[in-house]
Amino acid sequence: MPDDLNALSNxxxxxxxxxxxxxxxPREWRVPIILxxxxxxxRRWHRMTLEAGWRAPxxxxxxxxLGLSLEKQLIxxxxxxxxxxxxxxxxxxxxxxxxxxxxxxxxxRDRYLAPILRGDExxxxxxxxxxxxxxxxxLRTTAVQExxxxxxxxxxxxxxxxxxxxxxxxxTRTNKDVKKQAGISFLLAPMDALGLTVRPIMNLADEDExxxxxxxxVRVPAExxxxxxNEGWTVAKALLGDERxxxxxxxxxxxxxxxxxxxxxxVGVDDDLGVTDRVASLFCDIQDLGALHSHVAxxxxxxxxDNAVLGLMKVLAxxxxxxxxxxxxxxxxxxxGLQRAVGIxxxxxxxxxxxxxxxxxxxxxGANEVQRNIIATMLMGAAGK
Amino acid sequence: MGWRTDDELQQMLRDSxxxxxxxxxxxDHFRRVRASTAGFDPAAWKQMGELGWTGILLPEAAxxxxxxxxxxxxxxxxxxxxxxxxxxxASAVIAATxxxxxxxxxxxxxxxxxxxxxxxVTLAWQEQRNTIxxxxxxxxxxxxxxxxxxxxxxxxxxxxxxxxAGTDGAANILAVVDPTAAGVAVQSARxxxxxxxxxxxxxxxxxxxxxxxxxxxxxxxxxSLAIARGTIALSAQLEGLASALWNRTVxxxxxxxxxxxxxxxxxxxxxxxxxxxxxxxxxGASWRRAASxxxxxxxxxxxxxxxxxxxxxxxxxxxRWAIQYHGAFGxxxxxxxxxxxxxxxxxxxxxxxxxxxxxxxxxxxxxERGIHA
Numbered sequence: 001m002p003d004d005l006n007a008l009s010n011x012x013x014x015x016x017x018x019x020x021x022x023x024x025x026p027r028e029w030r031v032p033i034i035l036x037x038x039x040x041x042x043r044r045w046h047r048m049t050l051e052a053g054w055r056a057p058x059x060x061x062x063x064x065x066l067g068l069s070l071e072k073q074l075i076x077x078x079x080x081x082x083x084x085x086x087x088x089x090x091x092x093x094x095x096x097x098x099x100x101x102x103x104x105x106x107x108x109r110d111r112y113l114a115p116i117l118r119g120d121e122x123x124x125x126x127x128x129x130x131x132x133x134x135x136x137x138x139l140r141t142t143a144v145q146e147x148x149x150x151x152x153x154x155x156x157x158x159x160x161x162x163x164x165x166x167x168x169x170x171x172t173r174t175n176k177d178v179k180k181q182a183g184i185s186f187l188l189a190p191m192d193a194l195g196l197t198v199r200p201i202m203n204l205a206d207e208d209e210x211x212x213x214x215x216x217x218v219r220v221p222a223e224x225x226x227x228x229x230n231e232g233w234t235v236a237k238a239l240l241g242d243e244r245x246x247x248x249x250x251x252x253x254x255x256x257x258x259x260x261x262x263x264x265x266x267v268g269v270d271d272d273l274g275v276t277d278r279v280a281s282l283f284c285d286i287q288d289l290g291a292l293h294s295h296v297a298x299x300x301x302x303x304x305x306d307n308a309v310l311g312l313m314k315v316l317a318x319x320x321x322x323x324x325x326x327x328x329x330x331x332x333x334x335x336x337g338l339q340r341a342v343g344i345x346x347x348x349x350x351x352x353x354x355x356x357x358x359x360x361x362x363x364x365x366g367a368n369e370v371q372r373n374i375i376a377t378m379l380m381g382a383a384g385k
Numbered sequence: 386m387g388w389r390t391d392d393e394l395q396q397m398l399r400d401s402x403x404x405x406x407x408x409x410x411x412x413d414h415f416r417r418v419r420a421s422t423a424g425f426d427p428a429a430w431k432q433m434g435e436l437g438w439t440g441i442l443l444p445e446a447a448x449x450x451x452x453x454x455x456x457x458x459x460x461x462x463x464x465x466x467x468x469x470x471x472x473x474x475a476s477a478v479i480a481a482t483x484x485x486x487x488x489x490x491x492x493x494x495x496x497x498x499x500x501x502x503x504x505x506v507t508l509a510w511q512e513q514r515n516t517i518x519x520x521x522x523x524x525x526x527x528x529x530x531x532x533x534x535x536x537x538x539x540x541x542x543x544x545x546x547x548x549x550a551g552t553d554g555a556a557n558i559l560a561v562v563d564p565t566a567a568g569v570a571v572q573s574a575r576x577x578x579x580x581x582x583x584x585x586x587x588x589x590x591x592x593x594x595x596x597x598x599x600x601x602x603x604x605x606x607x608x609s610l611a612i613a614r615g616t617i618a619l620s621a622q623l624e625g626l627a628s629a630l631w632n633r634t635v636x637x638x639x640x641x642x643x644x645x646x647x648x649x650x651x652x653x654x655x656x657x658x659x660x661x662x663x664x665x666x667x668x669g670a671s672w673r674r675a676a677s678x679x680x681x682x683x684x685x686x687x688x689x690x691x692x693x694x695x696x697x698x699x700x701x702x703x704x705r706w707a708i709q710y711h712g713a714f715g716x717x718x719x720x721x722x723x724x725x726x727x728x729x730x731x732x733x734x735x736x737x738x739x740x741x742x743x744x745x746x747x748x749x750x751x752x753e754r755g756i757h758a
Binding site for chain 2: 298
């Protein structure tokens with residue numbers, strides 16, 4: 001492994017990563033769409049990649065990352081799609097770390113970054129609340145400073161993989177008397193803190209990844225505040241832009257489309273004109289979103305980020321994934337009602353599961369309707385102005 | 386613009402196109418051509434020749450500006466934005482590509498008048514409805530006589546020069562044919578973009594040897610490249626058209642008030658405009674990918690089909706909602722929105738409509754993947 005992966009040509013880099021995946025990626029994890037690595041599997045993945053020199057591609061080298069160019073990061077994503085890798089959340093490296101790098105103290109970075117790299121500590125994101133979904137800034141979980149501690153009370157919900165996490169980063173209300181965005185603070189808390197309880201929620205895909213997290217007088221040291229008091233809203237927006245670009249790729253749609261092609265051949269409707277027209281339409285949507293994504297990625301590599309298009313790609317990619325999964329059910333006929341793998345045309349996949357996994361994508365990370373509002377404001381100006 | 390970028394040459398070309406069409410293009414020019422008997426404005430074509438646009442794909446040896454496909458596509462976008470009814474795709478892209486492939490005096494002479502903008506040239510190749518790509522021709526060159534029927538010949542007017550594609554039974558042949566020669570019967574019909582299309586029958590028309598400009602594999606290659614380039618350029622025109630219509634519609638929505646609010650304030654309408662904008666972004670990315678594939682030698686790639694499908698669809702979708710959001714005014718001829726919609730109908734149905742190209746895209750994908758063979 002050379003010191004600088006950035007010095008490799010793109011082709012050489014791609015080959016090296018592809019070869020490593022082929023030699024090392026566990027076969028049992030090659031269940032695209034359906035499988036998400038969690039708990040010990042996720043820890044194992046972080047350790048494997050750390051040992052082999054592939055961990056944290058986007059992190060600067062000074063923090064132990066690879067400091068890869070966006071172009072090479074995207075190559076890694078492409079090869080993982082190609083290798084049919086499972087999804088992995090990696091909230092610590094992708095969501096929290098950029099915040100700590102930008103707003104954290106030296107002590108916070110020293111304490112938290114290395115365990116994230118090693119997979120020793122997994123994180124979850126405590127943002128949404130029962131009455132604060134798309135309107136996140138209306139959140140009501142409170143944190144009150146008492147001496148050198150914050151006392152947290154309230155409830156978070158839809159906290160992904162909270163049951164497997166070691167820590168949570170949480171948005172709390174620290175001032176009720178100002179504009180809602182101006183009274184929020186960003187705090188870190190260990191999941192084993194006294195008064196903190198987790199209750200998994202069973203979702204429509206039979207998973208319990210999403211959780212409720214209750215805070216009942218949970219005390220954390222004041223040094224767990226990231227950024228200034230009441231500056232949590234700004235801090236929370238320091239997400240890695242690179243990740244938004246990778247997420248705009250129609251990866252899940254392409255993988256679901258592969259399943260669809262095998263399925264319609266197995267069912268024997270691949271020359272039915274009605275099916276052909278619907279499938280052709282989905283295929284062109286995937287093709288064109290792929291084209292848009294690579295143009296936007298190229299622009300981002302040049303340093304030009306078009307925020308309106310990034311939002312659009314989230315809407316397009318998630319809507320498309322749903323439509324491909326809808327077609328899977330249509331193609332399967334009566335077997336769409338099976339609560340197990342269909343076993344048609346070599347498709348050993350539970351179609352209903354794909355269908356259900358596609359549902360929340362249009363809701364989370366800014367519901368598509370909220371995205372459209374934001375984009376409309378960028379394109380047409382604010383309503384009522 | 387965002388992710389869209391021009392190189393220096395494209396930027397210069399775009400600037401001059403915006404400047405030219407700003408005064409000489411747009412709805413007023415469209416209305417004049419639509420009202421003209423010929424459906425063709427020789428003065429405008431001449432000006433486009435003087436600007437170097439009619440010869441944009443022709444070699445310098447023939448007097449062309451030889452700026453390449455990327456520049457031709459930049460121009461196509463701007464032509465779309467200003468719904469210029471000039472036969473740019475039919476003549477400066479498709480016919481010019483065929484002419485550029487031939488080193489015969491007959492091709493050279495036509496190239497020169499095309500470059501100068503003194504003539505427009507059209508290629509008669511299609512014989513059947515819904516043809517995508519180069520078909521097997523029923524039109525025959527037998528001995529020195531040409532017989533057959535060509536349909537959907539674009540950019541037709543009385544002074545149009547004519548190229549005809551056919552076969553001698555063994556090889557494809559491209560020839561310059563005098564439309565006034567004995568045995569040529571032309572039936573033309575006005576199209577929704579104000580121009581004329583023609584059905585041309587050839588009955589034992591005498592063709593001199595020197596009129597034959599390409600033969601065999603050279604003819605096949607030139608035809609394939611010409612129609613592929615034309616399809617992508619038309620996609621770029623359609624995207625430009627949709628984008629201009631989107632802007633026009635938002636402008637109207639900003640000034641039209643009902644129930645005490647501007648139309649542009651209503652969330653349902655705003656969301657629809659965002660979705661249409663997304664489709665336009667997809668179209669812009671799609672034809673650019675097709676142009677890259679063509680540059681790499683893949684003419685009839687998945688990307689080409691996806692591009693014409695997307696651009697055709699979005700122009701029609703944008704047309705539908707542009708009329709709707711202009712309200713009853715949008716249904717009048719006085720409102721320019723209808724000119725865009727009429728142009729979109731013609732351009733989206735020519736060289737393969739959305740449905741045909743979507744099917745072709747899927748078929749090309751399956752061939753590439755070696756499945757469903």
